[in-house]
Amino acid sequence: MSNAGQDAPLRVVLAKLGLDGHDRGLKVVARILRDAGMEVIYLGLRQTAASIVEAAEQEDADAIGLSMHNAGHLTLAPTMVQALRDADLHTPVIVGGIVPDVDVDELLEAGVAAVLGPGASAAEVAQTVRDAAAVGS
Amino acid sequence: MAANDRTDSSSEAHAAYRAAYEKASLRDVPFETMSGVPVDPVYGEAPYPGQYPYTRGVYPSMYRSRLWTMRMFAGFGTATDTNTRFKEILRNGGTGLSTAFDMPTLMGRDSNSHWALGEVGRAGVAVDTLADMEDLFADIDLSGVSTSMTINGPAAIVMAMYIAVAEKNGVARKDLAGTIQNDIFKEYQAQKEYIYPPRPSVRIVTDMLRFTSAEMPRWHPVSISGYHIREAGSTAAQELAFTLANGFAYVEAAVAAGIDVDEFAGRLSFFFNSHSDFFEEIGKFRAARRIWARWMKERYGATSERSMLCRFHTQTAGVSLTAQQPENNIARVAIQALAGALGGTQSLHTDSFDEALALPSEKAARIALRTQQVVAHETGVANVADPLGGSHYVEWMTDEMERQAEAIFTHLEELGSGSILEGVYMGIENGYFVGEIADAAYRFEREVNDGRRIIVGVNEFTDGNEDDNSELLRIGHEVEELQLKRLAEVKQRRDDEAVARALAEVTAAAASPETNMMPPILDAVGTYATLEEVVMAMESVFGTYVEKAII
Amino acid sequence: MTPPESTPPSGRARRRGSVDELYAEARKGSRLALGRLLTLVERGGDAADSISELAHTDAGQAHIVGITGAPGAGKSTLTGQLVARYVEAGRRPAVLAVDPSSPLTGGAILGDRIRMDDVVVPGEERSVAFIRSMATRGHSGGLALAVPLAARLFDAVGYDPVIIETVGVGQVEVDVVGAADTAVVVATPGMGDAVQANKAGLLEVADIFVVNKADRPGANDVRRDLDLMLDLSHVTGQEDTNYRPPILMSSALEGAGADEVVKAIDDHLAYLGTNDRRLVRRRHRVRTEVRARIEQALSLRIEAEMDSNAGTEAVAKAEAAELSPTAASTLILDRLLGRT
Numbered sequence A: 001m002s003n004a005g006q007d008a009p010l011r012v013v014l015a016k017l018g019l020d021g022h023d024r025g026l027k028v029v030a031r032i033l034r035d036a037g038m039e040v041i042y043l044g045l046r047q048t049a050a051s052i053v054e055a056a057e058q059e060d061a062d063a064i065g066l067s068m069h070n071a072g073h074l075t076l077a078p079t080m081v082q083a084l085r086d087a088d089l090h091t092p093v094i095v096g097g098i099v100p101d102v103d104v105d106e107l108l109e110a111g112v113a114a115v116l117g118p119g120a121s122a123a124e125v126a127q128t129v130r131d132a133a134a135v136g137s
Numbered sequence B: 001m002a003a004n005d006r007t008d009s010s011s012e013a014h015a016a017y018r019a020a021y022e023k024a025s026l027r028d029v030p031f032e033t034m035s036g037v038p039v040d041p042v043y044g045e046a047p048y049p050g051q052y053p054y055t056r057g058v059y060p061s062m063y064r065s066r067l068w069t070m071r072m073f074a075g076f077g078t079a080t081d082t083n084t085r086f087k088e089i090l091r092n093g094g095t096g097l098s099t100a101f102d103m104p105t106l107m108g109r110d111s112n113s114h115w116a117l118g119e120v121g122r123a124g125v126a127v128d129t130l131a132d133m134e135d136l137f138a139d140i141d142l143s144g145v146s147t148s149m150t151i152n153g154p155a156a157i158v159m160a161m162y163i164a165v166a167e168k169n170g171v172a173r174k175d176l177a178g179t180i181q182n183d184i185f186k187e188y189q190a191q192k193e194y195i196y197p198p199r200p201s202v203r204i205v206t207d208m209l210r211f212t213s214a215e216m217p218r219w220h221p222v223s224i225s226g227y228h229i230r231e232a233g234s235t236a237a238q239e240l241a242f243t244l245a246n247g248f249a250y251v252e253a254a255v256a257a258g259i260d261v262d263e264f265a266g267r268l269s270f271f272f273n274s275h276s277d278f279f280e281e282i283g284k285f286r287a288a289r290r291i292w293a294r295w296m297k298e299r300y301g302a303t304s305e306r307s308m309l310c311r312f313h314t315q316t317a318g319v320s321l322t323a324q325q326p327e328n329n330i331a332r333v334a335i336q337a338l339a340g341a342l343g344g345t346q347s348l349h350t351d352s353f354d355e356a357l358a359l360p361s362e363k364a365a366r367i368a369l370r371t372q373q374v375v376a377h378e379t380g381v382a383n384v385a386d387p388l389g390g391s392h393y394v395e396w397m398t399d400e401m402e403r404q405a406e407a408i409f410t411h412l413e414e415l416g417s418g419s420i421l422e423g424v425y426m427g428i429e430n431g432y433f434v435g436e437i438a439d440a441a442y443r444f445e446r447e448v449n450d451g452r453r454i455i456v457g458v459n460e461f462t463d464g465n466e467d468d469n470s471e472l473l474r475i476g477h478e479v480e481e482l483q484l485k486r487l488a489e490v491k492q493r494r495d496d497e498a499v500a501r502a503l504a505e506v507t508a509a510a511a512s513p514e515t516n517m518m519p520p521i522l523d524a525v526g527t528y529a530t531l532e533e534v535v536m537a538m539e540s541v542f543g544t545y546v547e548k549a550i551i
Numbered sequence C: 001m002t003p004p005e006s007t008p009p010s011g012r013a014r015r016r017g018s019v020d021e022l023y024a025e026a027r028k029g030s031r032l033a034l035g036r037l038l039t040l041v042e043r044g045g046d047a048a049d050s051i052s053e054l055a056h057t058d059a060g061q062a063h064i065v066g067i068t069g070a071p072g073a074g075k076s077t078l079t080g081q082l083v084a085r086y087v088e089a090g091r092r093p094a095v096l097a098v099d100p101s102s103p104l105t106g107g108a109i110l111g112d113r114i115r116m117d118d119v120v121v122p123g124e125e126r127s128v129a130f131i132r133s134m135a136t137r138g139h140s141g142g143l144a145l146a147v148p149l150a151a152r153l154f155d156a157v158g159y160d161p162v163i164i165e166t167v168g169v170g171q172v173e174v175d176v177v178g179a180a181d182t183a184v185v186v187a188t189p190g191m192g193d194a195v196q197a198n199k200a201g202l203l204e205v206a207d208i209f210v211v212n213k214a215d216r217p218g219a220n221d222v223r224r225d226l227d228l229m230l231d232l233s234h235v236t237g238q239e240d241t242n243y244r245p246p247i248l249m250s251s252a253l254e255g256a257g258a259d260e261v262v263k264a265i266d267d268h269l270a271y272l273g274t275n276d277r278r279l280v281r282r283r284h285r286v287r288t289e290v291r292a293r294i295e296q297a298l299s300l301r302i303e304a305e306m307d308s309n310a311g312t313e314a315v316a317k318a319e320a321a322e323l324s325p326t327a328a329s330t331l332i333l334d335r336l337l338g339r340t
Helices: A024-035 A049-059 A073-086 A101-109 A122-135 B012-023 B079-091 B130-136 B155-168 B185-191 B198-215 B227-231 B236-256 B261-267 B278-299 B328-342 B362-378 B392-415 B420-429 B432-449 B478-493 B496-511 B518-526 B531-542 C019-027 C031-043 C046-058 C075-088 C140-156 C171-178 C193-200 C219-232 C258-307 C309-319 C325-336
Strands: A011-017 A039-047 A063-068 A093-097 A114-116 B096-100 B146-150 B177-180 B222-225 B268-274 B312-316 B347-349 C064-069 C094-099 C108-110 C130-135 C162-167 C182-187 C208-211 C247-249
Touching (some): A024 A039, A024 A093, A024 A122, A039 C130, A049 A063, A049 A073, A049 C130, A063 A073, A063 A122, A073 A101, A093 A122, A101 A114, A114 A122, A122 B432, B079 B096, B079 B130, B130 B478, B146 B155, B155 B177, B155 B198, B155 B518, B155 B531, B185 B198, B185 B227, B185 B236, B185 B420, B185 B432, B198 B222, B198 B236, B198 B261, B198 B420, B198 B518, B198 B531, B222 B236, B227 B236, B236 B261, B236 B268, B236 B278, B236 B392, B236 B420, B268 B278, B278 B312, B278 B328, B278 B392, B312 B328, B328 B347, B328 B362, B392 B420, B420 B432, B496 B518, B496 B531, B518 B531, C019 C046, C031 C046, C031 C130, C031 C140, C046 C140, C064 C075, C064 C171, C075 C258, C094 C108, C094 C140, C130 C140, C140 C162, C140 C258, C162 C171, C171 C182, C182 C258, C208 C219, C219 C247, C258 C309, C309 C325
Parallel strands (some): A011 A039, A011 A063, A039 C108, A063 A093, A093 A114, B096 B146, B146 B177, B222 B268, B268 B312, C064 C162, C064 C182, C094 C130, C182 C208
16 A cells, blocks of 8 residues: 555644633634644643643644633743643644733743734634644654 | 704604603703704604613713713732722722722632632732732722622622622621622633533522622622623624523523512613624614613513613723734724714723733723723714614614524524523533634634735734834732732631531532522631632532533 | 645654554553554554554454444533543543544544543543544545554553544444444434434444433433334344344433443443354454455555546546546456456
């Protein structure tokens, strides 16, 4: 049998980390990525770093998308990245939601692969995920 | 009032309107245009403002008697910080206090919960125990203020804390005035700040309706909120329909619990979003009043006029604010605020232009308030009630909003085999609400993406997007540390046995559907049981709610 | 159909070992390794074939349970409750949750993943369960290979039971569930589910029926309909005329009835243990998989043959009505079977 599988879709875990319940953006992103031919493992609300690590591991995710709207991103996103590294996972983490420009550098320094601001187009969202998945893992 | 050929001044309805208007006290300002032309309090045809079905407004004189309340929602940091802010508002002549809570408090978690990491005191004030509530309202005479508290899942506990603070200071609960949001249905549909499954949650709401009906005549126990439904991406008609359906569902739940409709319906209030499509919003507000009045009277048999009035608070659409060229948001907010005023709102919160980026800075919050002051004092819209009534387009839009809403009510009735309450439960369980909202949100995003819908600064007119926006409000970690210390101190000096006994009573009441939850919760908060402890005491009976992801 | 832009960049290199190394690690309990192996299984091809060879020797212990039903029937909630009970009982369950890909874009939203904190023994840090979501990826042929192989892999590295959850709409999904040791069909009131189950061929493969949302009006009607159809049907319970599938009532949301479902699954396994029934079932499963593999291989060859010069030419002639479709296909088939 020929070696299939070169065109396998990217697998992306999407989650809300913490208590914040704003999921409009994350749901829109889920559809954007599906429409870009990706497989989205949508974990939804109230996830912890530990639950996201487990999902990323079991689902062998190519990327993780986190949505944050409550100003907790400077605490939560680095915690997430560290939890992944502790589990020997190098899955790239993309943060979206309300992240002021001034915080972007700090997040990138903490190991976040990319930050998607509000108003990013569908093409930008999909391309950011593709780029992160290509560099990461 | 000068007769004019645009008003049917000979009719009985007009005479009745006239009589009602004459009775109202008016603000001491000239009711004339900027150029000095005197204007009537209303134009056009009956039914007039203050007349069933209230399409044109809930009061005859509307803003001639009283401008809408300019209620600005604020709060962050520790309870003491917010208390300072409150006192400042009161010193400046304000009488309304509006409280925002931080995310852990909204979710019924204490500041030391692992869930609270990074969130303590960030988007509002942290309340763990009665001690925080005492700090929040220290040296404020609660008999002389009206307090609005935006909280839902743990609303009963926070309201109990407020009562406890008042009574400690010698203010009786019957003298307390205010509003607690306490609208749990929209949490499952949109905002997602729920704790327990829907049915036990609604039982708590009906307990609060019964308790406030009997003991707190000046208190608004539920503010039925479409705001968050719209923010989650719904259309205007969905916002209207889901919100009113939730209202009907509370009415059905309370009536089923044996409370007379006129005992509580007059204290229900509403909270809507004002978005950028000007005429659609105005049509939505007008339709809301008409639908509510008709359903309350005809379907639920309300006889008191107050039960039929859809009185509402409005907030401009946070979701419409762009991070690109944020100053443009000032224009958006102004237009949305104007729609709220023309739609006849009772109070208004205007968003700060920088809210797409962070919590509002002081300057941005001031501009937001100034924006609605400009609308109120400079545009002349406050002179005439329902000034757009009679416009072919606005009347059509009002009818269209109503038609769409009625179609949704019909669907919910079918889902619930004739009951809106059961239909709402079913719609939550089978994902109808979240599915409809997600579809609408995605449709809108696609249109923006495809360029079929222009958002200034986002997909068109993007010159200037590079501007620096680094002047943002930041909140440090000190708040979290202070709050944790405070919580540990309170736990140190309270009587743990009394706490345990009181919590056991809460659990026992939860397990007994006939018992009102409020008295045992009041006892529990009085022992300085924490918010999360009381939440957990009920959770052991009620269980938790986990949403099935519907995309 | 997969649009070109979904092709991952060629530089998507992860730190991964050889299949042998990964398999050895997975056998020692590494979830990371198991997760990667499952990705290879899903992609098919040489790596998947190697995994098949490795897992073949070590598998054969696990109880394979299929769960299917219409969308919205509450399968994943029920599965979650079963997993929680298996974990509590000290077992190591694995779940393979299969959901359809979008036929338009090839993408998928897999939104039913069981929350791990719902299936953990209180006091323990993490759950022993392993949950994997799988999209159908358009061509069902791939699914027919990937699902049994993934189940075998779970089995080989020590998971038991292995639960395969699918939406019971397509033939392949029904076959996949039907090939399990125990097939559970979930129905709900108000969706004409009994009739639908009959049409989809689920009646023939079901070993256990669960009527979910039993607190809803109409639940008893579904039960009665199913009963009636079982009365009328002579081929039930996997062609075993002595077996009549039990019909259980549950309310997945409240967790009611889940214990009964667990017991019925255990009882069915015990029943299979009598008279070599389990062996029969496994033979059937192997046969189904062997056939699927041949079909898959053949269909690849068909594509290749049709794309070859001679194939393209034959198709073009048929399109121009110079050849009949029959003649064109015979021409290609002859080449395929080496008859020319």
